[in-house]
Amino acid sequence: MTASQRLLKKSNKSALQMEMRGKSIVLISALIIISATIAITIFLGTKGLQAFFNNGVSIYEFLTSTNWNPTNAESPAYGALPFIIGSFAVTILSALIAAPLGIGGAIFMTEIAPSWGKKILQPVIELLVGIPSVVYGFIGLSVLVPFLRDTVGGQGFSLLAGMIVLSIMILPTVTSIATDAMSSLPKGLRESSYAIGATRWQTIWRVLIPAAMPTLLTAVVLGMARAFGEALAVQMVIGNVRTLPSAITDPSATLTTIITLNMGHTTFGSVENNVLWSLALILLAMSFIFIILIRYLSSRRQF
Amino acid sequence: MNSKVTDRIATFIFYLIAATIVTVLVGLLGYIIFHGFSKLNLEFLTSPSSSFRAGGGIGNQLFNSFYILFLTMVFTIPLGLGGGIYMAEYARPGKLTNAIRTCIEVLASLPSIVIGMFGLLMFVNLTGWGYSILGGALALTVFNLPVMVRVCEDALRTVQRDQKEASLALGITHWHTIKTVLLPAAFPSILTGAILASGRVFGEAAALLFTAGLTTPTLDFANWNPFDSTSPLNVFRPAETLAVHIWAVNTQGLIPDVREVADGSSAVLIISVLIFNLLARWIGSVVHRKITASK
Numbered sequence: 155m156t157a158s159q160r161l162l163k164k165s166n167k168s169a170l171q172m173e174m175r176g177k178s179i180v181l182i183s184a185l186i187i188i189s190a191t192i193a194i195t196i197f198l199g200t201k202g203l204q205a206f207f208n209n210g211v212s213i214y215e216f217l218t219s220t221n222w223n224p225t226n227a228e229s230p231a232y233g234a235l236p237f238i239i240g241s242f243a244v245t246i247l248s249a250l251i252a253a254p255l256g257i258g259g260a261i262f263m264t265e266i267a268p269s270w271g272k273k274i275l276q277p278v279i280e281l282l283v284g285i286p287s288v289v290y291g292f293i294g295l296s297v298l299v300p301f302l303r304d305t306v307g308g309q310g311f312s313l314l315a316g317m318i319v320l321s322i323m324i325l326p327t328v329t330s331i332a333t334d335a336m337s338s339l340p341k342g343l344r345e346s347s348y349a350i351g352a353t354r355w356q357t358i359w360r361v362l363i364p365a366a367m368p369t370l371l372t373a374v375v376l377g378m379a380r381a382f383g384e385a386l387a388v389q390m391v392i393g394n395v396r397t398l399p400s401a402i403t404d405p406s407a408t409l410t411t412i413i414t415l416n417m418g419h420t421t422f423g424s425v426e427n428n429v430l431w432s433l434a435l436i437l438l439a440m441s442f443i444f445i446i447l448i449r450y451l452s453s454r455r456q457f
Numbered sequence: 458m459n460s461k462v463t464d465r466i467a468t469f470i471f472y473l474i475a476a477t478i479v480t481v482l483v484g485l486l487g488y489i490i491f492h493g494f495s496k497l498n499l500e501f502l503t504s505p506s507s508s509f510r511a512g513g514g515i516g517n518q519l520f521n522s523f524y525i526l527f528l529t530m531v532f533t534i535p536l537g538l539g540g541g542i543y544m545a546e547y548a549r550p551g552k553l554t555n556a557i558r559t560c561i562e563v564l565a566s567l568p569s570i571v572i573g574m575f576g577l578l579m580f581v582n583l584t585g586w587g588y589s590i591l592g593g594a595l596a597l598t599v600f601n602l603p604v605m606v607r608v609c610e611d612a613l614r615t616v617q618r619d620q621k622e623a624s625l626a627l628g629i630t631h632w633h634t635i636k637t638v639l640l641p642a643a644f645p646s647i648l649t650g651a652i653l654a655s656g657r658v659f660g661e662a663a664a665l666l667f668t669a670g671l672t673t674p675t676l677d678f679a680n681w682n683p684f685d686s687t688s689p690l691n692v693f694r695p696a697e698t699l700a701v702h703i704w705a706v707n708t709q710g711l712i713p714d715v716r717e718v719a720d721g722s723s724a725v726l727i728i729s730v731l732i733f734n735l736l737a738r739w740i741g742s743v744v745h746r747k748i749t750a751s752k
Contacts, residue, residue, distance in 0.1 A: 169630045176632030177547060183539025184548075184557050187606065190599055191560035194567065194575045201578060258474035266471045275475060278482045284653075284730045285485065286660025288703045289723050293485060295707055296716070322481055329478070353460050355467035376566075383568020385663040386704050410570050410663075417574075417667060422582065434574050441566045445559075 195438070202435025205232070205428035216432060222396045222412075224426040232429050234409070236398045238436065241408040243313060243399070244388060245381045248320035253374045255321070256328025257363075264336040265344075265358055275329075282326040291387035294319040299391055306403050311393030313406045319387050324377035331376060335369035336362065368454040375451065379444035383437060385410035409433045486727065493724020501721050505675070506702065511714040515722050517673045520689055521590070521696035522659055525669060528594035528692070529658050533601045534651060540602070541609020546635055565603035569664040572600045576668035588695035593669025600664050601654055608650030612643035641748060649741035656733030660726055662700035670695035671705050699726055 205211045211232045219233025259279075263272045294315055303310030339362060347357040363370070393405020394415055413430050420427040500514060507513030540557075548554040576596030586592055616639050624634040673696055676689045683690040697705065703722045706715050 169633065173630045173632045176635065180539040180543040180547060183536045184543040186536060187540055187564065187602060188557060188560045190602070191563050193579070194564075194572070194599070197575055197578050198571065255474055255477065258471055259478050262471045262475040266468060267475075271475060275478060278479055281486070281731070281734065282478075282482055284656050284660070284734055286662065286700050286726055286730065288660070288662045288700045289485075289489065289726055292703055292707055292719055292723050293488060296719070297488065322485075325478065325481075353464035355464040356460060358467070379566050383570065385568065385570040386666075390704070390707060410568065413570060413574070414663070414666065417577075418671070431574070434571055437568055437571050441568065441571070442563070445562055445566055448562075 198431070198435055198438050201428070201431040202438070203432070205425060205432045209425045209428055211425070211429060211432075216429070220398055224429055230425065232425075234429070234433060234436075236396060237407050237409045237412050237433065239398060240313070240392070240406040241382055241410070243406070244316045244320055244392070244408060245378050247313070247317040247402075248324060248381050249374055249378045251317065251321035252324045252328050252377055256325050256373065256377070257332045257370055259325075259329045260332035260336050261358055261362075263333050265354065265362070279326045279329050282322070283330075287323060287384060287387040288390075290319050290323050291390035294387065294391040302403070308403045309393065309405060311391060311405045312403045313392065313399050314402045316388045316392040316406070316408070317402075319391055320381045320384060323384060323387060324380050327380055328373045328377040331373035332366075332370055335366040335373065339365055365456065368451045368456070372448050372451045375444055375447050379441060382440055382444070383410060385414050389414050409437055489720075489723050489727045493720040493722075493727075496717050496721035497724060502725070506673075506718070507712060509711045511712060511717075513712060513714075513718060515699060515702060515718070515725065517676050517689075518697055518699045518702045518722070519725065520676070521669070521673060522698040522700070524689070525590055525593050525597065525665070525696065525698055526655055526658050528590065529597040529601060530651065530655060532594065532598040533605045533654070536598070537602055537605025538609050538647070540606035541613060542635060544606065544610045545613035546631070546639070561603045561606055564599065565607075569600055569661060570666075572596055573664040573667045575599070576664065580668055586693055588668065588670030588672075589693045590669055590696045591692040593665045593696065593698075594692075596664045596668040597658050597661060600661065601658055604654050604657070605651070608654065609643070609647055612646035612650065613639055615646065616642040644748065645741050645745040648744060649737045652733055652737035652740065656730045656737075659733065660700050660730055662698070662704050665698055665701050666704075669698065669701070671697050671701060673697045 206213050206216070216232050216234050217238070218235055219231065220235045221231040221233040222236060223229075223231040259275055263275050298315050298318060299310035301310075302308070302312060302315055306314070343361055343365060344357055347361045352360070388408055389411040392407060392411055394407045394411050395405045396407065399406040413433050416426070417430055420430065502514065502519060503516040504514030505517050506515060540561075544554070544557065548557070573596060576592055576599070580589070580592030580595050581587060584592070613635075620638055620642060621634060624638045625631070629637075674687060674694055677687045678689055680688045681690060682688050683692070685691060686694060688694075699722055703719055703726065706712060706718050706722075710718075712718065
């Protein structure tokens with residue numbers, strides 16, 4: 155079919171009808187996206203609140219107690235604090251590794267070796283994105299955990315293992331957004347800095363990084379959002395205990411790992427099951443918080 | 458310290474960071490492919506898995522993964538395309554457009570386990586299907602939709618404005634212009650994006666744990682009646698995918714050869730994702746060359 159045939163093919167419907175039909179089809183697709191988002195929020199919201207309103211679990215106890223024992227028949231306890239702290243701990247610790255590595259990689263690609271650095275690192279980052287999370291978990295389980303057991307002691311299943319696995323997983327997210335941020339800075343910034351005699355490092359540290367800061371922070375926050383919600387890879391290496399870790403080499407648990415582990419073993423509609431949905435509600439609330447944070451950061455963007 | 462010395466040290470550190478990132482990837486890929494490759498043979502790839510004896514394969518899981526991927530793409534491509542066209546061509550700045558954009562952002566940032574739990578409520582319990590392929594594919598559609606919308610929107614936006622304006626100037630309606638001018642021009646990028654998204658869907662596990670389930674019935678590959686419970690095509694049967702299988706054998710497996718199965722399955726998963734990546738680049742450039750005049 156040539157271009158002219160494609161363009162001028164006669165239709166037996168009027169052009170206006172076709173226009174309206176096409177517009178409504180795409181509008182419906184867009185509305186499906188809205189309804190899916192609203193449905194997720196409403197469904198998880200109501201289900202997550204059931205434990206508090208129908209089963210009488212105290213919200214205060216849920217958020218502040220460290221005693222989690224929902225299957226205890228006499229006095230079940232629903233303190234989710236160890237998992238909330240666990241989630242935040244692995245997220246923040248992995249961001250502490252991934253942020254300098256990712257931003258450093260981005261600077262390497264844009265400032266140090268733009269010609270060949272990008273050719274090597276770009277596909278590496280893309281491939282790292284593509285590796286499924288269970289594979290990260292499996293390598294963590296079969297290589298990292300035994301390694302940690304032999305070198306730092308303990309069981310190997312630890313906060314430390316979770317943090318290392320997560321930091322590699324979020325590295326590509328941080329790097330690719332940071333690369334965009336650095337390469338979209340106006341050229342004049344670099345040139346004027348070099349013109350007044352600054353070295354490359356001074357230019358990067360005093361001019362480019364501050365200028366790109368809001369977007370660099372966005373990159374880190376997006377990485378943290380990913381780390382906070384990651385389930386299976388962390389579950390395989392973190393050890394999944396109910397107590398608070400006292401050291402980085404202690405086993406721990408996160409919101410996602412407790413949900414993954416227990417969802418299949420509890421009966422739908424029971425209190426033990428409902429508190430798991432409350433944990434999911436925290437995850438949902440956190441991803442809204444991350445979005446608000448990202449919106450705030452991108453509104454501060456200068457370039 | 459002399460500023461030149463600092464500059465040297467900083468440069469060295471940046472080289473070190475880049476080298477670290479490359480080493481991590483090479484190490485990961487090398488480890489998986491080196492360990493898994495020796496386990497790959499036709500028998501492993503085609504025989505059904507075993508739940509407690511050694512020597513099980515991944516035949517059913519491999520089939521399930523591709524089947525769920527196929528169904529997911531059947532749902533996401535039209536919806537994503539529709540959403541992308543709306544965002545690129547019809548959306549005017551305003552409340553509705555803002556709402557859609559926020560929703561895409563929210564969907565994209567939701568952890569996949571949350572989408573899996575939503576799938577559990579909606580497609581497993583509410584519909585009464587139980588763990589099913591269809592439920593899994595629908596959950597993955599929710600997971601994949603924001604990516605697809607973005608891919609299509611970006612592809613349409615990068616089409617030269619002249620082409621669209623020329624078509625509109627000839628008196629051709631907007632919808633007809635989209636259909637006959639913009640979509641063909643954006644097709645290579647949409648295809649590349651869709652294949653890359655397929656790689657992501659293929660490796661996804663958390664969203665499938667609670668929707669497609671952890672089991673697969675004994676499948677009879679000679680039975681192609683889609684309504685039969687042993688038929689591989691039945692969309693209402695539970696289906697464990699390859700990624701879920703890796704997680705399941707490692708965390709709750711009873712088989713003695715967990716390492717072998719996990720090594721082999723990870724290699725298959727990684728090689729498939731690599732193929733999706735290479736395919737996306739290759740097909741993208743071939744199609745681009747075919748339908749445009751550029752070399």
